[in-house]
Amino acid sequence: MxxxxxxxxxxxxxxxxxxxxxxTATLHTAAWRETFDAFLRRRDGAGFRPFDPVGDYAAYVDGRPRADGVRTFLASRGIELPEGEPDDPPERATVHGLGNAKNALLLRKIEQEGVxxxxxxxxxxxxxxxxxxxxxxxxxxxxxxxxxxxxxxxxxxxxxxxxxxxxxxxxxxxxxxxxxxxxxxxxxxxxxxxxxxxxxxxxxxxxxxxxxxxxxxxxxxxxxxxxxxxxxxxxxxxxxxxxxxxxxxx
Missing domain, CATH: 3.40.50.1000 (HAD superfamily/HAD-like)
Known part of the structure; x- marks a missing residue:
């Protein structure tokens, strides 16, 4: 060596x-958690199972392209969403919409907390x-x-x-x-x-x-x-x- x-x-x-x-991995984790928890809360109500910032992050989203992370995590929960369009607004319940919601949160965290x-x-x-x-x-x-x-x-x-x-x-x-x-x-x-x-x-x-x-x-x-x-x-x-x-x- x-x-x-x-x-x-x-x-x-x-x-x-x-x-x-x-x-920035910590900022990515926080942005994914807020995005998925908000989606799951709207979908399943107060009893939803939250996104695990350790297990779920490592297994399903870490290192993957944004849309792939959305698909892979949702598939782990038996959820399938329409793909939508790359410019879908963050509030739209599509793969790209959730991905854009996460990215908007990430950019806000980078601006507020720095890198x-x-x-x-x-x-x-x-x-x-x-x-x-x-x-x-x-x-x-x-x-x-x-x-x-x-x-x-x-x-x-x-x-x-x-x-x-x-x-x-x-x-x-x-x-x-x-x-x-x-x-x-x-x-x-x-x-x-x-x-x-x-x-x-x-x-x-x-x-x-x-x-x-x-x-x-x-x-x-x-x-x-x-x-x-x-x-x-x-x-x-x-x-x-x-x-x-x-x-x-x-």
Missing amino acids: TELGLPAHIRACLFDLDGVITS ETYPGSVRYVDAVRAAGLRTAVVSASANCAAVLRSVGMTDRFDVRIDGVVAEERALPGKPHPDTFLAAAQDLGVSPHEAAVFEDALAGMDAARTGGFGYAIGVDRIGQADALREHGADTVVRDLAGLLDGRAEGT
């Missing part, structure tokens, strides 16, 4: 954004670039570019594959590997030469099925075992652990 905690054949690092580079980076992740990305490896950010979020600008990290990534780019290129989102594969291709490396850094189980599934050379799970919420089960070669609580030799095992 190199001083970066990576196999010697790795030439590029592909980083998820929310929960890996920035702390912070994980210092260990910034340190690690800088070390990766100093070592001559190429970097990409791979995120399901359509707000990825704005978030990177807000934290001053745009210039730390050679390639950005986010929700906007995925829609333009018709790339299916995680757990499909296509967005990670596109990032590797844009960087000029094979999947085997690229390492994936993810906090989401869907992202780990994408790394495994895409044949990537190494997968690092970032455990922010106590799901180290699940990350390993979904394909993580190493799990850390923070990326700085890879520099300090504090990976939690394989």
